[in-house]
Amino acid sequence: MKIAEIxxxxxxxxxxxxxxxxxxxxxxxxxxxxxxxxxKIQTKGKVFTMLYNxxxxxxxxxxxEVAIEIEQTP
Numbered sequence: 001m002k003i004a005e006i007x008x009x010x011x012x013x014x015x016x017x018x019x020x021x022x023x024x025x026x027x028x029x030x031x032x033x034x035x036x037x038x039x040k041i042q043t044k045g046k047v048f049t050m051l052y053n054x055x056x057x058x059x060x061x062x063x064x065e066v067a068i069e070i071e072q073t074p
Contacts, residue, residue: 012036012043013050013067019059025049028066042071 014032018024029047036043045068053062 009069010072011067012041012070013065015063015065017060017062017064019062020049020051020064025066032066032068036068036070044069044071 012032014028014035016024016028032047033043047066047068050065050067051062052064
């Protein structure tokens with residue numbers, strides 16, 4: 001494991017519950033990107049996921065997020 005400092009940035013995130021799977025990630029990613037597109041918010045980089053619970057927590061209790069960096073507007 002490697003720990004690295006990441007400079008401050010502005011991100012948009014979408015919360016979802018349940019276990020993580022590629023299909024679930026893709027579905028939530030599409031929803032996030034569609035919402036940002038409708039709001040005319042510019043994105044930077046790739047979508048990433050944040051998982052907050054250990055594997056022994058039942059899927060329906062897990063909390064996760066998909067997120068992407070967004071452009072800061074003045």
